[in-house]
Amino acid sequence: xxxxxxxxxxxxxxxxxxxxxxxxxxxxxxxxxxxxxxxxxxxxxxxxxxxxxxxxxxxxxxxxxxxxxxxxxxxxxxxxxxxxxxxxxxxxxxxxxxxxxxxxxxxxxxxxxxxxxxxxxxxxxxxxxxxxxxxxxxxxxxxxxxxxxxxxxxxxxxxxxxxxxxxxxxxxxxxxxxxxxxxxxxxxxxxxxxxxxxxxxxx
Ligand SMILES: CC(C)(COP(=O)(O)OP(=O)(O)OC[C@H]1O[C@@H](n2cnc3c(N)ncnc32)[C@H](O)[C@@H]1OP(=O)(O)O)[C@@H](O)C(=O)NCCC(=O)NCCS
Numbered sequence: 094x095x096x097x098x099x100x101x102x103x104x105x106x107x108x109x110x111x112x113x114x115x116x117x118x119x120x121x122x123x124x125x126x127x128x129x130x131x132x133x134x135x136x137x138x139x140x141x142x143x144x145x146x147x148x149x150x151x152x153x154x155x156x157x158x159x160x161x162x163x164x165x166x167x168x169x170x171x172x173x174x175x176x177x178x179x180x181x182x183x184x185x186x187x188x189x190x191x192x193x194x195x196x197x198x199x200x201x202x203x204x205x206x207x208x209x210x211x212x213x214x215x216x217x218x219x220x221x222x223x224x225x226x227x228x229x230x231x232x233x234x235x236x237x238x239x240x241x242x243x244x245x246x247x248x249x250x251x252x253x254x255x256x257x258x259x260x261x262x263x264x265x266x267x268x269x270x271x272x273x274x275x276x277x278x279x280x281x282x283x284x285x286x287x288x289x290x291x292x293x294x295x296x
Contacts, residue, residue, distance in 0.1 A: 099165040115173035182208040196232035219288035237273040
């Protein structure tokens with residue numbers, strides 16, 4: 094696929110419920126997105142990056158959507174809104190894309206608390222991996238997780254990611270540099286199967 098192909102929407106056809114769609118964030122999502130972020134501030138803040146110098150640049154929602162689309166058209170990210178039964182529930186992003194001889198990227202995800210605990214993140218991440226290692230043309234996707242984040246660790250465990258090791262003081266979160274555990278999947282790990290099928294594999 095050409096890196097600049099965007100927008101992309103993925104209807105997650107894994108036979109599971111609730112229904113799941115990954116699609117670009119739109120300007121018309123503003124009020125739903127802002128309400129979701131506001132209602133989940135405490136739930137999300139332990140896991141979200143903070144600016145090391147404390148400077149928060151506010152571009153507004155329109156500027157945020159424009160910058161996502163611009164970077165997506167350039168092939169540097171694949172930023173999906175997660176829709177659960179037609180309702181905006183969170184986001185799953187492929188970012189930090191390196192092509193050349195690396196062909197690698199990182200995945201990140203969050204949901205509103207009321208959408209959690211039903212397998213949504215596992216299914217959304219599986220769909221993102223299939224897209225990233227399929228049409229998007231990467232060879233490897235990694236996920237970096239704070240050791241304390243049991244819910245996120247369960248998501249990569251569901252999909253049998255390989256653990257690669259610990260990155261010390263890797264990312265600035267909640268005002269300090271935090272260690273992260275790195276997990277990855279490559280095309281070779283999938284062996285031609287949809288990623289979601291790894292969920293119920295033994296081990
Ligand atoms: C991480 C997150 C996306 C997971 O979403 P989700 O849709 O609930 O994930 P799933 O339902 O696919 O799997 C979550 C697993 O974690 C488990 N879990 C959730 N909270 C837990 C807790 N506090 N303690 C132990 N296990 C927990 C669930 O039971 C489930 O495991 P199981 O299916 O084996 O029972 C969601 O919790 C979230 O948005 N957290 C805040 C943002 C964040 O941490 N993002 C990731 C940064 S690396």
